[in-house]
Amino acid sequence: MAFGQRKMYDVSHLGLKCASCGVAITELPFQPSSDRPVYCRECARKRNPRGGSSGRGPSRRY
Ligand SMILES: [Zn+2]
Structure with missing residues (x-):
């Protein structure tokens, strides 16, 4: 069961944070x-x- 079909974009250099929880x-x-x-x-x-x-x-219904 490989789960590598989705491409993920590496955004670690952007320093993004989750807008909801801040992670x-x-x-x-x-x-x-x-x-x-x-x-x-x-x-x-x-x-x-x-x-x-x-x-x-x-x-x-009542
Ligand atoms: Zn979050």
Whole structure:
């Protein structure tokens, strides 16, 4: 099970920090742009939950 398909960009020379938790970011799965905040893996995952389960459930019975 190799997990090396995704290219990671080495950004350690940029001295980026996670905009949410402030941890140092050394690599990103995308090319960093200066006007966008970057997030570490964990925060990026929290901010991008897959699946679109919104708050409305079908259970609206009295
Ligand atoms: Zn973070």
